[in-house]
Amino acid sequence: MTLTPLRRLLVLAAGVLLLTGVGAWSVLSAADRAAEENTPRAGGPAFAEGRVNLKDPGRLVFRNMAAGPQRDRLVSVPAGSPAGATRTASDVSCLRFHAAAGTGVCLQATTTLGRPSYRARILDSGLRTLRTYPVAGIPSRARVSPSGRLAAWTVFVKGESYGTAFFSTRTSVLDTRGWKLSPNLEEFAITLNGAPYRNADVNFWGVTFTGDDDTFYATLSTREKTYLVRGSLAGRSVTGLAENVECPSLSPDGTRVAYKKRVLGTAALWREHVMDLRTLKSTALAERRSVDDQAVWLDDRTLAYALPATEGRTGVEDTWTVPADGTGTPRLLLSEAQAPPRATG
Amino acid sequence: MYLADRSTPQGATSAQDRLRGTARAVSPTVLALGTVSLVTDVSTEMVTAVLPLYLVMGLGLSPLGFGMLDGVQNGVSALVQLTGGHLADRVRNHKLIAGIGYGLSALVKPLLLVHHLGALGVALALDRTGKGLRTAPRDALISLSVPPERQGRAFGLHRAMDTTGALLGPIAAFLILGVAAGGYDAVFAVSGCVAALGVLVLLLFVPSGKKSPAPAPSASASASASAADVPGERADLRAAFGLLRGRRLRALFGCAVLLGLTTVSDAFLYLLLQRRTGVAEQFFPLLPLGTAAVFLLLALPAGRLADRIGRRTVFLAGHASLLLGYGLLLWAPDLPALPYLVLALHGAFYAATDGVLPAAVAAVVPERLRASGIALVGTGQALARFCCSLAFGAAWAAWGDGPALAAAAAGLACCAAVAGVALRPTGDPR
Numbered sequence: 001m002t003l004t005p006l007r008r009l010l011v012l013a014a015g016v017l018l019l020t021g022v023g024a025w026s027v028l029s030a031a032d033r034a035a036e037e038n039t040p041r042a043g044g045p046a047f048a049e050g051r052v053n054l055k056d057p058g059r060l061v062f063r064n065m066a067a068g069p070q071r072d073r074l075v076s077v078p079a080g081s082p083a084g085a086t087r088t089a090s091d092v093s094c095l096r097f098h099a100a101a102g103t104g105v106c107l108q109a110t111t112t113l114g115r116p117s118y119r120a121r122i123l124d125s126g127l128r129t130l131r132t133y134p135v136a137g138i139p140s141r142a143r144v145s146p147s148g149r150l151a152a153w154t155v156f157v158k159g160e161s162y163g164t165a166f167f168s169t170r171t172s173v174l175d176t177r178g179w180k181l182s183p184n185l186e187e188f189a190i191t192l193n194g195a196p197y198r199n200a201d202v203n204f205w206g207v208t209f210t211g212d213d214d215t216f217y218a219t220l221s222t223r224e225k226t227y228l229v230r231g232s233l234a235g236r237s238v239t240g241l242a243e244n245v246e247c248p249s250l251s252p253d254g255t256r257v258a259y260k261k262r263v264l265g266t267a268a269l270w271r272e273h274v275m276d277l278r279t280l281k282s283t284a285l286a287e288r289r290s291v292d293d294q295a296v297w298l299d300d301r302t303l304a305y306a307l308p309a310t311e312g313r314t315g316v317e318d319t320w321t322v323p324a325d326g327t328g329t330p331r332l333l334l335s336e337a338q339a340p341p342r343a344t345g
Numbered sequence: 346m347y348l349a350d351r352s353t354p355q356g357a358t359s360a361q362d363r364l365r366g367t368a369r370a371v372s373p374t375v376l377a378l379g380t381v382s383l384v385t386d387v388s389t390e391m392v393t394a395v396l397p398l399y400l401v402m403g404l405g406l407s408p409l410g411f412g413m414l415d416g417v418q419n420g421v422s423a424l425v426q427l428t429g430g431h432l433a434d435r436v437r438n439h440k441l442i443a444g445i446g447y448g449l450s451a452l453v454k455p456l457l458l459v460h461h462l463g464a465l466g467v468a469l470a471l472d473r474t475g476k477g478l479r480t481a482p483r484d485a486l487i488s489l490s491v492p493p494e495r496q497g498r499a500f501g502l503h504r505a506m507d508t509t510g511a512l513l514g515p516i517a518a519f520l521i522l523g524v525a526a527g528g529y530d531a532v533f534a535v536s537g538c539v540a541a542l543g544v545l546v547l548l549l550f551v552p553s554g555k556k557s558p559a560p561a562p563s564a565s566a567s568a569s570a571s572a573a574d575v576p577g578e579r580a581d582l583r584a585a586f587g588l589l590r591g592r593r594l595r596a597l598f599g600c601a602v603l604l605g606l607t608t609v610s611d612a613f614l615y616l617l618l619q620r621r622t623g624v625a626e627q628f629f630p631l632l633p634l635g636t637a638a639v640f641l642l643l644a645l646p647a648g649r650l651a652d653r654i655g656r657r658t659v660f661l662a663g664h665a666s667l668l669l670g671y672g673l674l675l676w677a678p679d680l681p682a683l684p685y686l687v688l689a690l691h692g693a694f695y696a697a698t699d700g701v702l703p704a705a706v707a708a709v710v711p712e713r714l715r716a717s718g719i720a721l722v723g724t725g726q727a728l729a730r731f732c733c734s735l736a737f738g739a740a741w742a743a744w745g746d747g748p749a750l751a752a753a754a755a756g757l758a759c760c761a762a763v764a765g766v767a768l769r770p771t772g773d774p775r
Binding site for chain 2: 003008011012015016019020022023026027029030031033034037095111112115116117118119134135136137138140156157158167170183198199200201268292308314315317
């Protein structure tokens with residue numbers, strides 16, 4: 001094949017045209033789809049703009065995932081009849097959210113220098129921002145203590161590991177009284193299997209607080225194993241309690257944790273369990289599907305958690321409930337909604 | 346024997362000389378290969394930049410535990426590089442093997458569009474394989490297209506263009522996500538198109554470097570000159586490893602391995618930087634940008650300097666720069682400029698070594714084994730760096746970050762001293 005310089009340029013120009021066309025088409029169709037996400041769908045929930053109050057005990061507050069202008073906004077519905085209710089929408093958007101006793105933590109995405117950046121906002125009961133903290137990566141978990149005094153969040157940090165593995169986590173805890181931030185739980189002293197433990201590969205995620213505003217439970221991961229740990233903020237220490245426990249969530253009465261247990265080697269398959277903290281005995285729940293979420297307790301007998309929506313867009317979740325004692329069957333609580341917190345006064 | 350510029354007739358080169366004034370002749374082959382690398386890196390980095398977001402936001406994964414593959418892949422990639430270099434010499438067609446490598450990386454891009462973790466893993470592994478295959482033949486093509494006294498500059502230009510692509514990739518990706526929120530499939534599709542464009546540029550504008558006794562297939566490729574390359578002597582594995590019997594390549598190989606064993610991986614360096622200088626967390630993702638920017642600015646000047654004052658000097662100065670960076674991190678004075686200084690030194694280290702090493706290797710390896718020689722040193726270096734990562738991780742876990750860094754710095758100082766002696770000039774051309 002002999003090509004003169006001119007012919008080479010012609011072939012190149014043709015190639016550039018063709019490839020630009022394909023690229024432009026894919027970007028435009030993705031932009032169309034993105035616009036569609038901002039258009040309400042037939043059969044979706046109804047919305048009313050309004051005030052969302054974190055201290056209203058009669059309402060559930062959660063991240064709305066239904067298509068439309070209210071996508072990703074915090075919305076509230078009556079706790080008694082959540083399904084099909086008109087959703088009262090605020091103007092605050094979050095990727096992860098949790099609230100208790102009138103304090104909310106909202107993890108958000110923005111951009112800096114054309115790259116994504118993330119922050120944590122602490123909200124008061126009227127969703128006004130009290131403080132903002134930059135965070136190092138993609139939001140994963142958020143929790144507020146029952147009293148509303150402490151907040152914790154976990155983000156995925158890219159490229160912070162051996163052999164340039166994709167991710168590690170960073171978990172921070174904030175005391176809103178005095179605004180004291182513990183930026184990285186990895187600095188806490190660790191006791192594992194009865195002995196002091198140190199390893200650079202330690203990761204924490206999924207904090208859940210007790211009522212004393214000092215003790216917390218969390219997941220610790222090291223050497224490809226995960227542990228349930230109990231920690232003390234004042235003591236800056238954590239102690240391992242049990243193996244293969246992720247994303248614990250403490251019951252309102254403080255006696256049990258719900259958690260996800262890996263059930264098939266290292267595959268991304270989890271079953272939701274509840275462990276009695278006195279006996280360390282676990283009960284599998286009636287939910288047979290893989291739950292990858294930090295569940296929330298609606299009351300001492302009922303758990304709520306998010307599952308990928310069975311129909312519709314990827315990245316959209318429905319919220320389900322199941323009895324905490326292993327009986328019963330899962331029920332759909334809210335469609336296109338990321339697991340809400342307990343309605344608290 | 347030195348082979349004159351393969352793709353441009355003598356007259357054209359001197360005309361370009363005059364046109365470009367001080368820049369003088371830049372081999373069109375190097376420019377074409379630089380363009381291919383630039384375009385391909387845009388494509389690769391687009392994917393790399395959005396992958397974490399895609400996994401978490403798009404696929405709804407909690408990605409811990411998925412990253413384990415990465416370290417293993419680095420080892421595999423090094424071995425693939427050796428294969429690529431050897432194959433290129435064996436079939437006597439560097440462009441063919443490089444093209445297969447670039448083509449493989451372009452072809453697997455559509456696999457990313459499938460919403461499936463397995464497909465994603467396969468696509469990433471094949472992409473790495475493509476990268477491993479193409480590296481050595483591409484560097485061999487660069488070295489074969491310019492005279493020995495301009496090797497440093499050619500590699501410097503190539504690395505600068507390559508890094509430009511790496512910097513542009515994420516910007517392109519986030520522009521697309523800005524237009525189409527959640528449009529990861531569009532990012533992957535555009536990445537595929539860009540990769541295909543890279544292959545097209547390679548096919549159209551890079552001469553093959555083919556060494557066959559048959560007449561040159563293209564008017565521009567002066568393959569006849571290389572036909573003088575001893576027939577009968579085959580570029581087999583024994584010959585490739587036989588290269589290590591040569592004193593000068595053995596010295597280069599040994600130094601690359603020794604220095605690789607004490608070169609802390611980028612991920613660790615940024616982590617150290619953040620911990621020891623208190624860079625705010627939200628700036629962590631921006632740290633690699635600093636290194637890349639300095640690498641981009643200094644790659645060409647460092648290459649030219651290497652041609653003028655000697656590759657050994659520049660190569661060692663690069664490692665001195667890295668050592669200085671380690672020293673600053675260990676000392677950790679309370680200077681606001683400290684993170685910038687360390688990143689600048691890290692970028693300077695890459696500029697002074699990344700292209701200079703293959704240039705040095707090219708000078709001591711015969712043409713028929715050029716890709717094998719480059720691959721051999723590259724593989725040795727990559728495996729050594731991988732071992733360093735494992736050892737450094739263990740040392741960090743056992744002793745903490747300060748002592749681990751001190752150990753790496755001490756090791757680097759010793760290895761650099763050994764390299765200074767092993768690479769001392771022996772009256773040969775630089």
